[in-house]
Amino acid sequence: MSSRRDFMGMALGGFTLAGGVGALYAMKRTWDPLPSVKAAGFSTVDLTSCITGEVRIEKWRGKPIFVLKKTADMPEHERDVVVGSDRYHVSIALCTHLGCIPAYKKADKKFFCACHGGEFDTAGTNLPGLPPPSPLEIPPFKIDGTTLVLGEEGPEYLEMKKNNLIA
Ligand code: FES
Numbered sequence: 001m002s003s004r005r006d007f008m009g010m011a012l013g014g015f016t017l018a019g020g021v022g023a024l025y026a027m028k029r030t031w032d033p034l035p036s037v038k039a040a041g042f043s044t045v046d047l048t049s050c051i052t053g054e055v056r057i058e059k060w061r062g063k064p065i066f067v068l069k070k071t072a073d074m075p076e077h078e079r080d081v082v083v084g085s086d087r088y089h090v091s092i093a094l095c096t097h098l099g100c101i102p103a104y105k106k107a108d109k110k111f112f113c114a115c116h117g118g119e120f121d122t123a124g125t126n127l128p129g130l131p132p133p134s135p136l137e138i139p140p141f142k143i144d145g146t147t148l149v150l151g152e153e154g155p156e157y158l159e160m161k162k163n164n165l166i167a
Contacts, residue, residue: 042151044144047083055104057093060139060150064093064101066111067148070122074109077123079135079165081156083143090148091124091136096167102136111136138166 043060050056050069058065068089070080080087093101100115110127111120119127124136142154153161160166 042149045148045150047086047088047146047148050088053106055106058150063139065139065150066091066093066104066124066136068104068122074122077125078163079123079125079138079160081141081143081148083146083148088148089122089124090138090141090150092139093136095132096126096134096136097131134167 041061043058043065045056045058045067047067047069050067052069053071054069056067058067066089070087070089074087076087077089079089081090082088095102095113095115095118097113097116097118100113102111102113102118102120104111109122111124113119113132116131118130118132120132120136121127124138126132126135138157138160139150140153141157142149142152143156144154157166
């Protein structure tokens with residue numbers, strides 16, 4: 001009789017344990033972000049496809065991102081993203097005055113904001129005497145070989161952050 005009760009107890013315990021594990025797994029799946037949400041957290045840019053002197057507009061978390069592969073005659077800047085022998089300017093393409101999207105004027109080598117006349121140089125630095133109060137913001141980034149990963153804080157980004165260069 002007692003062995004039957006033991007068996008029933010063990011069976012019930014096992015059933016409860018399996019149910020508990022199943023419930024925990026279901027809860028974890030509910031709490032975890034969806035794969036599409038995880039993927040939206042970062043974007044990658046193949047830097048080998050950038051053309052020197054031209055700006056590409058990428059997208060990260062719904063924001064436009066400037067990626068400019070700098071020419072040799074553009075001044076070097078501590079905000080440059082250096083990959084091998086190439087230099088890039090990478091910034092969030094939103095004017096730091098009131099958030100318009102500036103346009104890059106290749107002939108002038110400047111970003112112009114049509115809303116109130118703001119200007120930024122090829123390091124994203126705001127030119128003095130104009131409405132934008134600060135440089136174009138640098139998004140979190142990581143360099144992985146020749147790939148720019150937007151949305152992850154790599155050592156180069158952390159160094160810029162430490163030196164107050166990201167905005
Ligand atoms: Fe760019 Fe005002 S929003 S200058």
